[in-house]
Amino acid sequence: MSAFFxxxxxxxxxxxxxxxxxxxxxxxxxxxxxxxxAPRSGTIYTVIRLAVxxxxxxxxxxxxxxxxxxxxxxxxxxxGFFYIDYRGRKGAGYLFQLVGxxxxxxxxxxxxxxxxxxxxxxxxxMSARGDRFVGLENFVWVFTQPDNVRIIINTIIWVLIxxxxxxxxxxxxxxxxxxxxxEKYFKTLVFLPVAISFVxxxxxxxxxxxxxxxxxxQIGLLNQLVVWFGGQPVDFISESPWNxxxxxxxLIWAQTGFAMVVLSAAIKGVPVEQMEAAELDGTNAWxxxxxxxxxxxxxxxIVVLTTISIVSLKVFDIVRTMTGGANDTSVVAxxxxxxxxxxxxxxxxxxxxxxxxxxxxxxxYNARQIKKQREIR
Amino acid sequence: MTVTPExxxxxxxxxxxxxxxxxxxxxxxxxNAKRRLTSRGATIAALVIAVFWTLPTLGLFISSFRxxxxxxxxxxxxxxxxxxxxxxxYTTALGAGNSQxxxxxxxxxxxxxxxxxxxxxxxxxSMAAYAFAWIDFRGKDILFISVFALQIVPIQMAxxxxxxxxxxxxxFGFPSVxxxxxGGYAQVWIAHSMFGLPLAIYLLHNFVSEIPxxxxxxxxxxxxxxxxIFFRIVLPLNMxxxxxxxxxxxxxxxxxxxxALIFADGRVxxxxxxxxxxxxxxxxxxxxxxxxxxLSIIVPVIVFLSLQRYFVRGLLAGATKG
Numbered sequence: 001m002s003a004f005f006x007x008x009x010x011x012x013x014x015x016x017x018x019x020x021x022x023x024x025x026x027x028x029x030x031x032x033x034x035x036x037x038a039p040r041s042g043t044i045y046t047v048i049r050l051a052v053x054x055x056x057x058x059x060x061x062x063x064x065x066x067x068x069x070x071x072x073x074x075x076x077x078x079x080g081f082f083y084i085d086y087r088g089r090k091g092a093g094y095l096f097q098l099v100g101x102x103x104x105x106x107x108x109x110x111x112x113x114x115x116x117x118x119x120x121x122x123x124x125x126m127s128a129r130g131d132r133f134v135g136l137e138n139f140v141w142v143f144t145q146p147d148n149v150r151i152i153i154n155t156i157i158w159v160l161i162x163x164x165x166x167x168x169x170x171x172x173x174x175x176x177x178x179x180x181x182x183e184k185y186f187k188t189l190v191f192l193p194v195a196i197s198f199v200x201x202x203x204x205x206x207x208x209x210x211x212x213x214x215x216x217x218q219i220g221l222l223n224q225l226v227v228w229f230g231g232q233p234v235d236f237i238s239e240s241p242w243n244x245x246x247x248x249x250x251l252i253w254a255q256t257g258f259a260m261v262v263l264s265a266a267i268k269g270v271p272v273e274q275m276e277a278a279e280l281d282g283t284n285a286w287x288x289x290x291x292x293x294x295x296x297x298x299x300x301x302i303v304v305l306t307t308i309s310i311v312s313l314k315v316f317d318i319v320r321t322m323t324g325g326a327n328d329t330s331v332v333a334x335x336x337x338x339x340x341x342x343x344x345x346x347x348x349x350x351x352x353x354x355x356x357x358x359x360x361x362x363x364x365y366n367a368r369q370i371k372k373q374r375e376i377r
Numbered sequence: 378m379t380v381t382p383e384x385x386x387x388x389x390x391x392x393x394x395x396x397x398x399x400x401x402x403x404x405x406x407x408x409n410a411k412r413r414l415t416s417r418g419a420t421i422a423a424l425v426i427a428v429f430w431t432l433p434t435l436g437l438f439i440s441s442f443r444x445x446x447x448x449x450x451x452x453x454x455x456x457x458x459x460x461x462x463x464x465x466x467y468t469t470a471l472g473a474g475n476s477q478x479x480x481x482x483x484x485x486x487x488x489x490x491x492x493x494x495x496x497x498x499x500x501x502x503s504m505a506a507y508a509f510a511w512i513d514f515r516g517k518d519i520l521f522i523s524v525f526a527l528q529i530v531p532i533q534m535a536x537x538x539x540x541x542x543x544x545x546x547x548x549f550g551f552p553s554v555x556x557x558x559x560g561g562y563a564q565v566w567i568a569h570s571m572f573g574l575p576l577a578i579y580l581l582h583n584f585v586s587e588i589p590x591x592x593x594x595x596x597x598x599x600x601x602x603x604x605x606i607f608f609r610i611v612l613p614l615n616m617x618x619x620x621x622x623x624x625x626x627x628x629x630x631x632x633x634x635x636x637a638l639i640f641a642d643g644r645v646x647x648x649x650x651x652x653x654x655x656x657x658x659x660x661x662x663x664x665x666x667x668x669x670x671x672l673s674i675i676v677p678v679i680v681f682l683s684l685q686r687y688f689v690r691g692l693l694a695g696a697t698k699g
Binding site for chain 2: 001002005006013014016017020021028031032033035037038039061064065066067070095097098100101102104105106108109111112113114115116117119120123169172173175176177180186188190191192193194195196197198199202203204206207208210216217218219220221224253257261262265313316317320324333336337340348351352353355356359360363367
């Protein structure tokens with residue numbers, strides 16, 4: 001496998017794309033072929049199943065160039081699986097089909113997410129090189145260094161401001177343009193930043209914030225406005241503590257479109273009868289919005305708020321591109337990477353675990369809300 | 378003709394209104410109720426938001442076409458006093474970069490990373506989603522919830538151990554397989570495929586399970602096995618759903634910086650990484666940065682604008698990205 005990828009890496013980049021996709025397609029086609037013939041009865045199909053059960057794991061480890069004992073163990077396990085499948089309650093080949101469909105995903109998820117998560121959790125309690133158990137030392141370090149406390153506070157500021165402001169702006173915009181002429185185009189204008197990478201957005205905004213000495217002409221829009229109103233140009237992204245807020249604006253700018261589109265769809269789902277009834281009762285626009293629209297889109301509001309909260313907790317690209325975490329702007333996700341770059345794997349893992357612990361309750365709550373929303377629909 | 382233009386436009390407007398009214402006479406009351414919400418103040422507020430949201434990008438776009446000297450000394454809003462148009466910024470930007478790679482190369486890298494990292498996870502996720510929806514087995518619910526729950530894990534938790542696994546082939550410190558060759562796209566393809574799976578499986582499962590059971594049953598009676606049903610019925614029927622999730626994954630991968638920083642180093646780095654680097658190293662060369670940034674955002678923006686309908690559908694279906 002390694003040899004295949006080494007060979008592939010020598011080719012021109014764009015030639016690699018079709019080759020890898022075709023290679024992947026062949027693997028999938030082989031899986032589907034064997035799955036298709038698996039449930040058929042007859043000696044020949046049983047033999048094919050047996051061969052695949054034993055050979056598939058063996059070949060997988062062989063191309064991975066694993067150890068002989070591991071390859072043999074995989075073969076024995078495959079044999080065991082063949083027997084279980086052969087004796088299966090739903091007939092021979094049933095489990096075989098199931099594994100054919102699920103194995104690629106489960107394998108990738110186990111290697112890519114499950115095992116690493118466990119390893120990172122363990123690593124958080126280990127020394128920088130991962131060879132010595134240090135207990136809570138990494139976490140103590142995180143919560144006692146003044147710089148790190150600042151990082152945690154910054155992260156909390158992000159999570160408190162971005163979801164609320166983006167949601168309010170998105171909701172207001174969605175309501176204002178609802179049923180107006182050219183609604184589609186209005187939507188696209190605000191939605192567009194969703195397609196722009198955070199790196200691109202950071203450059204766009206750094207250009208807006210850029211400052212020139214007072215005697216020169218300003219080239220940053222915001223400083224030009226400041227000068228027009230008679231102020232002195234400010235270096236927005238280096239003046240602590242306000243620089244964090246100017247970074248936050250970037251994420252608000254990027255996330256409002258998402259909030260607007262989801263909320264706009266929800267608003268259109270509010271029954272018109274309720275609106276009419278409220279209107280006949282002589283309510284004004286604000287009262288209708290407050291008492292009919294908002295309760296009607298409550299679950300969508302929660303989904304939007306929680307989703308943006310998760311994004312703000314994990315914000316990395318913006319901080320990395322705009323300041324690199326300098327001048328008191330760093331956040332947990334950025335520090336996790338910085339510590340990794342400094343070969344402080346224990347501390348890096350500790351930051352990752354903190355991030356994980358912060359994200360979990362929001363995601364769980366979010367998942368519940370999405371489920372509830374589905375049931376209502 | 379002696380009719381004034383002003384009067385004509387009023388007439389035309391009224392005619393259009395009438396035509397529109399005819400079609401939707403029955404819900405015109407509801408329309409009115411809603412329309413009255415949008416007062417003049419609201420329209421102005423909407424315009425302000427729209428302008429505020431568009432100006433930064435517009436400034437970038439205009440500046441990227443102005444001569445370097447102009448960009449350095451005057452604001453882009455003075456374009457009419459200081460006119461000038463050039464494509465030099467783009468030529469310079471494409472050649473800018475580090476010792477291993479220029480921006481043009483990283484543009485190619487972005488394409489080479491993004492396409493397989495979109496196709497592979499979606500195919501694997503489709504198969505898993507089919508199994509979860511249409512093959513019964515013990516422990517199905519628990520397994521599905523576990524996959525769903527993996528969305529909780531921030532990818533920060535997985536990055537470093539996965540990198541060690543790729544570079545050393547170790548599980549918990551025990552070497553078990555041959556390390557993956559560094560320097561190619563393999564690491565970043567596989568990493569993106571892994572990280573994209575939980576959400577893709579969850580979303581696709583929602584769509585796949587909505588296929589009427591009769592359709593699947595009929596195919597089964599005709600003698601089709603699971604693979605045939607999957608390939609001949611489920612995949613084609615699900616193409617719109619797959620497309621919308623594919624756009625999502627495409628934009629996500631193209632715009633990603635974190636995974637690229639860890640798994641795509643040196644000469645295989647995508648645009649986001651090079652752009653972040655340029656922003657640090659040549660932070661005040663705005664003629665260069667504006668053009669470079671525009672080059673990197675143009676592809677997802679085109680994909681987004683041309684397929685916005687699908688994108689919105691995917692967004693509304695999921696509304697989350699773990």
